[in-house]
Amino acid sequence: MQILLLALRRLAASLPTLLLILVGLFLLLQLAPGDTVDALIAQMGGGDPAMAEQLRTFYGLDAPVVVQLGRYLLRLVTLDLGFSAIYGKPVAEVILERLPVTLLLMASALSFAFAAGMALGVVAARRVNRWPDTLISTLGLVFYATPSFWFGMMGIVVFAVRLSWLPAGGFEEIGSGNAGLTRVLDIAWHLVLPVATLALTYLATYLRIMRASMLEVLTLDFVRTARAKGLGETAVVLRHVLRNALLPGVTLMGLQAGTMLGGSVVVESVFALPGLGRLAYESVVQRDVNTLLGIVFVSALLVIAINFIVDMLYAKLDPRIVSGR
Amino acid sequence: MSDTTLLSPPLLSIEGLTVALPRGADRPHALEDVSLRLAPNEILCVVGESGSGKSLTAGAVMGLLPEGVRATAGRILFEGRDLLALSPAEMRKLRGARIGMVFQEPMTALNPLRSIGSQIAEMFRVHTRLSGAEIDRRVLALLGDVRIPDPAAAGRAFPHELSGGQRQRAMIAMALALEPRLLICDELTTALDVTTQAQILRLIRDMQRRTGTAVLFITHDFGVVADIADRVAVMRRGLLVEQGPADEVLNRPQHPYTRALVAAVPPLAPPAPQPVSAEAVLEIDHVSKTYRKGGWLKRNRRVTHAVKDVSLSLPRGATLGIVGESGSGKSTLARCIVRLLDPDGGEIRLEGKDRLALSREELRQAAPQVQMVFQDPFASLNPRRRVGELVAQGPIIHGTPKAEAMARARELFGLVGLDPAALDRFPHEFSGGQRQRIGLARALAMRPRVLVADEPVSALDVSVQAQVLKLLARLRAQLGLSIVFITHDLRVAAQLCDHVAVMREGEVVESGPVAEVFARPAHDYTRALMAAIPGQGWTPPVAFGSEEPA
Numbered sequence: 001m002q003i004l005l006l007a008l009r010r011l012a013a014s015l016p017t018l019l020l021i022l023v024g025l026f027l028l029l030q031l032a033p034g035d036t037v038d039a040l041i042a043q044m045g046g047g048d049p050a051m052a053e054q055l056r057t058f059y060g061l062d063a064p065v066v067v068q069l070g071r072y073l074l075r076l077v078t079l080d081l082g083f084s085a086i087y088g089k090p091v092a093e094v095i096l097e098r099l100p101v102t103l104l105l106m107a108s109a110l111s112f113a114f115a116a117g118m119a120l121g122v123v124a125a126r127r128v129n130r131w132p133d134t135l136i137s138t139l140g141l142v143f144y145a146t147p148s149f150w151f152g153m154m155g156i157v158v159f160a161v162r163l164s165w166l167p168a169g170g171f172e173e174i175g176s177g178n179a180g181l182t183r184v185l186d187i188a189w190h191l192v193l194p195v196a197t198l199a200l201t202y203l204a205t206y207l208r209i210m211r212a213s214m215l216e217v218l219t220l221d222f223v224r225t226a227r228a229k230g231l232g233e234t235a236v237v238l239r240h241v242l243r244n245a246l247l248p249g250v251t252l253m254g255l256q257a258g259t260m261l262g263g264s265v266v267v268e269s270v271f272a273l274p275g276l277g278r279l280a281y282e283s284v285v286q287r288d289v290n291t292l293l294g295i296v297f298v299s300a301l302l303v304i305a306i307n308f309i310v311d312m313l314y315a316k317l318d319p320r321i322v323s324g325r
Numbered sequence: 326m327s328d329t330t331l332l333s334p335p336l337l338s339i340e341g342l343t344v345a346l347p348r349g350a351d352r353p354h355a356l357e358d359v360s361l362r363l364a365p366n367e368i369l370c371v372v373g374e375s376g377s378g379k380s381l382t383a384g385a386v387m388g389l390l391p392e393g394v395r396a397t398a399g400r401i402l403f404e405g406r407d408l409l410a411l412s413p414a415e416m417r418k419l420r421g422a423r424i425g426m427v428f429q430e431p432m433t434a435l436n437p438l439r440s441i442g443s444q445i446a447e448m449f450r451v452h453t454r455l456s457g458a459e460i461d462r463r464v465l466a467l468l469g470d471v472r473i474p475d476p477a478a479a480g481r482a483f484p485h486e487l488s489g490g491q492r493q494r495a496m497i498a499m500a501l502a503l504e505p506r507l508l509i510c511d512e513l514t515t516a517l518d519v520t521t522q523a524q525i526l527r528l529i530r531d532m533q534r535r536t537g538t539a540v541l542f543i544t545h546d547f548g549v550v551a552d553i554a555d556r557v558a559v560m561r562r563g564l565l566v567e568q569g570p571a572d573e574v575l576n577r578p579q580h581p582y583t584r585a586l587v588a589a590v591p592p593l594a595p596p597a598p599q600p601v602s603a604e605a606v607l608e609i610d611h612v613s614k615t616y617r618k619g620g621w622l623k624r625n626r627r628v629t630h631a632v633k634d635v636s637l638s639l640p641r642g643a644t645l646g647i648v649g650e651s652g653s654g655k656s657t658l659a660r661c662i663v664r665l666l667d668p669d670g671g672e673i674r675l676e677g678k679d680r681l682a683l684s685r686e687e688l689r690q691a692a693p694q695v696q697m698v699f700q701d702p703f704a705s706l707n708p709r710r711r712v713g714e715l716v717a718q719g720p721i722i723h724g725t726p727k728a729e730a731m732a733r734a735r736e737l738f739g740l741v742g743l744d745p746a747a748l749d750r751f752p753h754e755f756s757g758g759q760r761q762r763i764g765l766a767r768a769l770a771m772r773p774r775v776l777v778a779d780e781p782v783s784a785l786d787v788s789v790q791a792q793v794l795k796l797l798a799r800l801r802a803q804l805g806l807s808i809v810f811i812t813h814d815l816r817v818a819a820q821l822c823d824h825v826a827v828m829r830e831g832e833v834v835e836s837g838p839v840a841e842v843f844a845r846p847a848h849d850y851t852r853a854l855m856a857a858i859p860g861q862g863w864t865p866p867v868a869f870g871s872e873e874p875a
Contacts, residue, residue, distance in 0.1 A: 220433060221428060221430055221433035221434040222433060222434055222435055222436040222437075224389065224428065224434070225426075225428060225434045225435065225436075225496075225499075226436070226447075227389055227420070228387055228389060228420055228421060228425075228426040228428075228500075229420065229421040229447060229448055229451060229499070230417045230418065230419070230420035230421035230422060230451055230452060231417070231421075231447070231451055232417060235451070239447070240436050240439075243438050244436070244437070244438055317438065318437070318438060319437075319438065319483040319485070320437060320483070320485050
């Protein structure tokens with residue numbers, strides 16, 4: 001019951017955030033010189049001012065900014081994201097085609113980075129200042145310091161070109177007619193390199209956070225209590241330390257969701273994945289304003305949703321959150 | 326009792342235990358040649374100040390010494406087996422099952438993310454093969470045994486949902502779950518309020534009598550020792566200085582250090598009252614302060630009346646003690662007097678002028694008039710600045726030339742009993758008692774009319790506490806200071822204060838001259854507080870402050 005209340009409170013709090021993002025983005029685009037009509041006329045190779053005026057009236061661009069903003073927000077409420085001139089279909093359709101790829105990439109990378117980072121962090125903390133710790137920490141530093149596009153390219157050179165173990169790009173074998181489990185395996189096979197590339201930087205962050213928070217929690221009084229109960233070291237870590245040490249990592253996961261969406265632009269470009277990140281990049285290049293706005297809207301929704309899930313997870317992990325202490 | 330316990334074979338026998346500290350520590354050995362015996366059904370109190378090695382003794386018995394610290398000589402015989410020779414796996418079987426332990430801080434000693442019930446049940450899960458239903462039944466019975474109200478609900482609760490006393494009861498239930506032969510209590514009641522402490526001590530005694538468990542009780546508080554000990558061992562800097570039946574050690578202490586410790590315990594009887602001026606320097610008139618906790622919905626809103634309609638007055642040159650338990654509002658009141666907090670209503674008049682009516686700028690001008698000394702000597706001094714600067718900073722801000730302020734700081738250092746040459750050191754180079762003296766010098770540098778001291782001796786060792794109390798009494802006489810003294814310790818209040826006010830839940834329930842309040846407490850709560858003071862039946866045989874540790 002209390003957790004439901006918390007969920008409602010968090011949801012209510014995220015609505016103003018969404019509104020703020022949309023209004024801010026809309027106004028920002030208003031500040032940029034030129035509008036859709038200018039872009040259209042430029043594409044047509046010029047036109048007379050009378051036609052431009054007509055077009056502006058047609059698109060509703062002659063109305064005051066506030067009215068335009070109102071119309072834009074009203075359209076968004078009905079989930080109408082407008083029409084993309086470049087792709088020749090509604091923006092919502094374009095985005096929906098690309099969304100699953102990005103979602104799959106992000107979810108896999110985030111889970112992999114989180115799980116592996118946590119596991120390595122625990123190992124490093126248990127063997128602090130001995131060789132496993134040194135090895136893991138050094139590896140973490142390397143992952144953290146290397147840009148992900150370089151990882152991607154090296155991955156392609158080594159695993160795809162030299163060893164031919166993994167495909168160099170794409171989401172699945174095109175035209176293979178795969179279905180069911182074969183298709184799933186095919187997609188998974190294609191995603192190994194992109195997911196690893198996107199995940200490594202984040203893995204290093206989780207590793208460091210987990211190692212530090214494990215070391216901190218291990219010094220707390222209740223760990224001594226657990227030992228005084230006669231628990232073995234493994235049981236102490238599993239039953240008492242781990243959950244307490246997870247909390248900072250979970251917080252970080254919510255914060256990094258946005259960054260990861262940005263990181264997927266690079267990875268999708270390197271591996272030629274038809275995802276949201278690459279769509280965003282293409283719409284910037286092609287000045288497809290409607291699509292760009294739609295992507296920002298969907299991304300904002302995505303980040304808010306992830307943060308909401310993280311908040312709920314946190315409340316589940318830490319009973320002190322719900323009681324408001 | 327001591328005769329019978331001497332005859333029965335010891336349950337625990339520590340023989341010539343030496344524990345080495347890692348290289349680079351302030352001394353090579355944490356414990357040196359310590360020998361202790363504990364018979365079944367006996368309570369042995371190990372008394373000492375911080376750094377005496379009393380907690381490490383317990384750690385050595387539990388096999389839980391900190392990293393880098395290890396026993397280098399001696400034996401720890403428990404039920405005839407040498408614990409130092411056991412493998413980690415064998416030791417784990419003893420821990421919890423045969424030797425239970427309870428720690429000082431009940432909040433942090435419990436895992437905040439797991440329910441009380443599951444943490445107690447873990448004892449059975451680790452050491453027994455009982456069924457889940459049987460474990461649940463036993464957990465409930467244990468929680469009932471330690472007299473937690475509503476055991477079923479307490480079992481489901483998380484640590485933060487219980488009070489400090491309830492958490493400590495849960496800890497005791499956990500430690501006693503498998504009916505260990507030996508229970509180690511490390512500063513069990515130090516973090517608790519005095520009334521809760523009395524209940525917990527009674528609980529320990531009852532449980533101990535019922536189960537025949539031997540108790541190794543580590544404490545720094547002679548009052549507690551007087552209440553529960555069968556035998557007493559006194560430790561200092563890793564050495565056992567005196568050991569014997571409680572009556573012997575408490576009433577006829579032999580070793581000079583034991584005598585000094587006993588002399589540092591403030592007696593309960595207030596000294597003869599000194600004449601107090603009729604003129605009030607500070608008047609607190611119907612002051613209230615509430616804390617609100619937001620929430621859009623009305624029912625989520627929480628209002629805490631931290632200070633409720635308090636009226637008190639402090640005569641010039643006198644000390645007004647404000648005593649109460651945690652949450653009584655005494656610290657909030659202190660902060661209102663200094664105006665670190667703005668009360669919701671009432672007047673606080675200093676020499677007839679209402680301080681609450683002052684504007685920000687006027688208040689800044691008037692800041693020197695009321696100065697504060699804080700509780701924590703470690704957190705209340707900026708670690709990045711030299712102590713001389715810290716003391717001189719206030720006067721310099723208020724326009725004193727730097728040279729003059731530094732000269733004054735040097736003079737003050739002498740006054741509070743510090744070496745004036747230490748002015749350009751940093752706070753971490755001083756001990757807790759010395760830092761509290763620096764805090765005093767800092768407050769006195771402003772030449773305040775009223776000094777507000779919020780638990781200034783609570784974080785200090787008992788012998789240091791006695792020295793700081795003596796210093797405060799001397800400064801009061803020497804400088805004619807008027808002091809508002811906040812404390813939870815009635816013994817301290819009895820020794821230092823002329824007037825005393827007892828607070829509970831934001832209200833002053835009783836106030837008056839200290840001798841009167843102590844001799845004839847009028848309010849039920851004051852009587853309850855008095856009854857809970859540990860060691861009432863014991864009068865320290867050495868006069869207060871007459872002997873100091875060498």
